[in-house]
Amino acid sequence: MGRIPKWRRVAFIPEITYFKPVGVSLRALDKVRLSVEEAEAIRLKDLEGLGQEECAQRMSISRPTFHRVLESARSKLADALLNGKAIRIEGGNFEMAMRRFRCTNGHEWDVPFEVMVTEPPRFCPTCNTLNILPTQPFGFGWGRRGWPRHRGRGTISRGGQPTSGQE
Numbered sequence: 001m002g003r004i005p006k007w008r009r010v011a012f013i014p015e016i017t018y019f020k021p022v023g024v025s026l027r028a029l030d031k032v033r034l035s036v037e038e039a040e041a042i043r044l045k046d047l048e049g050l051g052q053e054e055c056a057q058r059m060s061i062s063r064p065t066f067h068r069v070l071e072s073a074r075s076k077l078a079d080a081l082l083n084g085k086a087i088r089i090e091g092g093n094f095e096m097a098m099r100r101f102r103c104t105n106g107h108e109w110d111v112p113f114e115v116m117v118t119e120p121p122r123f124c125p126t127c128n129t130l131n132i133l134p135t136q137p138f139g140f141g142w143g144r145r146g147w148p149r150h151r152g153r154g155t156i157s158r159g160g161q162p163t164s165g166q167e
């Protein structure tokens with residue numbers, strides 16, 4: 001067995017996840033892949049202007065880990081910007097700060113990050129059906145079918161079809 005993945009708490013997933021330089025076909029471009037937690041690190045630190053300690057807390061990781069994620073994200077963005085590469089935001093070991101679930105009988109409830117990463121729900125708390133699914137934020141498809149077993153580790157793609165099952 002591999003190591004247990006360390007889930008990072010993410011409060012936001014950008015609506016647009018693909019960027020490319022104007023006038024160059026995507027096929028001819030090198031691509032930089034930014035994970036969802038790397039995008040979150042940039043958002044908290046550089047967009048919201050929070051201190052590293054608070055950023056780390058918000059993502060439920062240690063400060064050195066946050067620093068590593070942030071540095072990785074910044075270097076990828078710099079590489080893309082200055083070397084004219086496309087950027088794709090996808091995948092990673094993340095879980096949403098709050099996830100909303102729905103059962104086939106129409107009940108909905110919220111599941112916080114701390115519960116999602118320790119014991120994700122298997123049945124509806126109202127009617128006990130096992131037919132439950134997370135509602136999809138921003139109309140994104142979520143990784144593979146069979147989530148939440150795979151949680152956030154699949155590939156996010158628009159239109160619901162996974163673009164790739166793994167790295």
Ligand SMILES: [Zn+2]
Nearest residue numbers: 103107124127
């Ligand atoms: Zn129900």
